[in-house]
Amino acid sequence: MKIPADLIEKYDVAVPRYTSYPTVPLWENDIDESSWKTNVLKAYQEFGSKEGISLYIHLPYCDSLCTYCGCNKHITKNHDHEIPYLEALRNEWDKYLELLPSRPNLAAIHLGGGTPTFFSADNLRSLITYIRQSSNVLPKAEFSFEGHPNNTTLEHLLALKEVGFERVSYGVQDLDHKVQQAIHRIQPFSKVQEATHYAQLAGFRQINYDLIYGLPHQTTQTILHTMGRVNRLRPSRIAFYSYAHVPSVFQAQKSFEQYLPKQAEKRKLYETGKAALKSMGYEEIGMDHFALPGDDLLKAKLTGRLHRNFMGYTNFSSHMLIGLGSSAISDVYYAYAQNTKDIDLYKEQVGLGHFSHSKGHTMTQDDIKTRKTIMDLICNGTTEDANVIWRMENLQLLNDLQKDGLITIRNSNITVTPLGSAFVRNICCAFDHRMKNKNARTFVFSKAI
Structure with a gap:
């Protein structure tokens, strides 16, 4: 469907992405530690004890800067950060275990970042084992992680599969070399192919790709080139996101500002990619998401069971999502809380036995x-x-x-x-x-x- 240019001009305004409501900048920041505990217990008694809780674990380290990225991250090549940070995660999880009145049922874990595979396979296995041993893992629990094709090894995949992971989402973004150079994320198709093959060898049930439109130097031809290569690998799901340009917040984005597509041109990139995905057999799920027939997320869409949280679309209700790690967000239905983005402060506060929240919101x-x-x-x-x-x-x-x-x-x-x-x-x-x-x-x- 061709979108009229006047509508694109009229509605191409700055609005939230609605991974939550209210969106984070509009929270009233009225959560202290006591009220947070009250809301966690209330949500647990009403929802969490029955349907289980979901965990989002933020692993913030990356060994290089992708200039398009809007995530909370820390750039370093020093892997000595791994053990102290994982200790802080365990301390924070222990706080929730002390608070909850019973051993929690675990419905999902998602490792995000940053780059989760910055951490060694052994360290990731150790963290998840610690969490599993203190929980009741539900039979249909969904464990997933975000992988970088350049550094996700077969060892990572085997270790995570061993502790229950079934889905990996690879950040592919784009497969045109000029685009990759501009956004400082050079990963040849051979690396994506290899990472996909490793996930298949390890027995992962689902392999997803994240793609982005609206990046510098993208054209309809480069989008079709990327989609053609993606079609050779046939991931289960594809998230085809709009690039979010906010250089006032993420200054590295200024480096390629002059090469970004304009309004109508950017929309054409999406329509081109969407048409290609449909011709490849993918079906649209929701905002910028596609899946092959038979996918659980598509079934949820067709039966009205689709849900959405900070981790994206899910096929199960998650009234209680606990975020662990610096900058991680928790959603316990009646309230939100976000941990401090300062990694050192986060480690210090949880080491002293406190929650490390920098902002929050109580729902009206x-x-x-x-x-x-x-x-x-x-x-x-x-x-x-x-x-x-x-x-x-x-x-x-x-x-x-x-x-x-x-x-x-x-x-x-x-x-x-x-x-x-x-x-x-x-x-x-x-x-x-x-x-x-x-x-x-x-x-x-x-x-x-």
Whole structure:
């Protein structure tokens, strides 16, 4: 579907990505250690003890800087950092074990970063073994990690498979050499092929790729070239993300600013990639995500069981997500908390027996209603919640979205149209009462298109 240029110009504004609601910059930062413990226990009693808890573990180290990257990371080649950081992770996990009234059921683990495979295979195995031995791992628990094709070894994959990992997401981004040079992430196709082959040898059930459109020097031809090579390897899922350009936050992005595609050109890159993926047999799941037929995530989409959290789309409900590590975010349904980004401060605070939170947010009833509406739209493309129109100031914006053909409104039902799927972040923003606050406009978000 060709997107009209006037709509791209109108809606290509800075809006949140909605991996959570409220989005992190708009949190009220009203969480102290006592209130956090109260909310964790409340969520555990209501959700966690039944459905289990999910863990996100942030491993922040990278041995080189990818200039496009918007993650919280620390660049170093000194692997002496590994043991002290893993000790801090165990200390933080011990805090939760002391707090919870029973041995926790574990529904998922995701290792993110940074570069998780910066850590040795033995050290990763040791960490996960420690967590497993203090938990009840549920029969259908999902363990996954983010891998860099250049340094994910067969040893890493065998060690992680041994402790329960079944899925790896490789950060491929793009396979054109000129693009790779610009973003300082040079990984030949042979390395991606090798890493994929190693994951297959190790017995991984799912191999996913992360790709990005909107990078410097990308053209429709380079996108097709990348997709053609990806098709030779046939990963289970593909996340085809929009590049988030926020150089005021990540200064390294300024190095290639002049080579970035413009609005309509960037959208054409996505449409080209999407058409290629569909021709390759991949089906669209949600915002920028695709999977082959039979994939669990696609089944969840088709049956209305798709969920979303800080780790992306999931096929299971995760009302209780605990983040371990510097900058890691926890979501316990009634509250959010983020650990400090300062690695040394994080290690010091958890070593002294404290949670290392730098910011947080307690959910109001309005927040809970709004979150449900936004997650329904992002996951299912529709919401039947009449409460979405409880704020009258949104009505004009909703009418504009309907007039532009992005949504349909029938009674209390709001549905995203095929055209509107390109603007789902803008549609979600219409229900974001916190974004109406003048102070919200001072925060930096990436462009929608």
